[in-house]
Amino acid sequence: MLQAQRGDRAAFEVLYREFARVVHGIVLAHCGSRDAEDVTQDVFVSAYERLAELREPAAFPSWLCTAARHAAIDHRRRRQRRPAAAELYDIAAGGNSPAQALAAADAAARILGKIQQLGEAYRETLVLRLVEGLTGPEIAARTGMTHGSVRVNLTRGMAMLRPLLQEAGLA
Numbered sequence: 161m162l163q164a165q166r167g168d169r170a171a172f173e174v175l176y177r178e179f180a181r182v183v184h185g186i187v188l189a190h191c192g193s194r195d196a197e198d199v200t201q202d203v204f205v206s207a208y209e210r211l212a213e214l215r216e217p218a219a220f221p222s223w224l225c226t227a228a229r230h231a232a233i234d235h236r237r238r239r240q241r242r243p244a245a246a247e248l249y250d251i252a253a254g255g256n257s258p259a260q261a262l263a264a265a266d267a268a269a270r271i272l273g274k275i276q277q278l279g280e281a282y283r284e285t286l287v288l289r290l291v292e293g294l295t296g297p298e299i300a301a302r303t304g305m306t307h308g309s310v311r312v313n314l315t316r317g318m319a320m321l322r323p324l325l326q327e328a329g330l331a
Contacts, residue, residue, distance in 0.1 A: 282317030
């Protein structure tokens with residue numbers, strides 16, 4: 161961390177590899193998939209430029225997550241609309257037929273839409289777990305949340321998501 165703060169690009173690349181999925185998940189939870197890659201990159205460019213201002217290196221995970229949250233919310237406000245369902249990325253990978261890929265992308269977009277109806281803490285935690293594939297301990301370590309908070313958010317978030325998915329015929 162200290163090396164990255166001193167401008168060492170290789171040290172910052174290590175931080176990028178460790179936190180890219182977390183930042184992407186937070187951005188995805190707030191502004192959808194169409195612009196998630198771009199906003200994620202913007203967050204890291206900004207973090208690189210402002211990293212020297214961070215006084216306490218141990219605060220980096222929560223500082224970065226807060227920056228990602230603000231960038232995503234600002235981006236969403238600028239767009240003035242929710243992302244369209246067809247904007248969900250890379251669901252069609254894996255050799256599916258075009259019809260299967262379209263159906264999978266539609267279902268994934270509808271599920272993401274239901275997740276986005278939840279409160280911020282649940283939404284972010286569920287996206288980090290279900291979309292980005294992070295484990296509970298990984299989410300805790302990379303966001304600065306306690307393991308207990310992550311577990312509670314995942315449990316409560318899934319409990320709230322389940323009826324929404326059933327109501328929409330997605331479960």
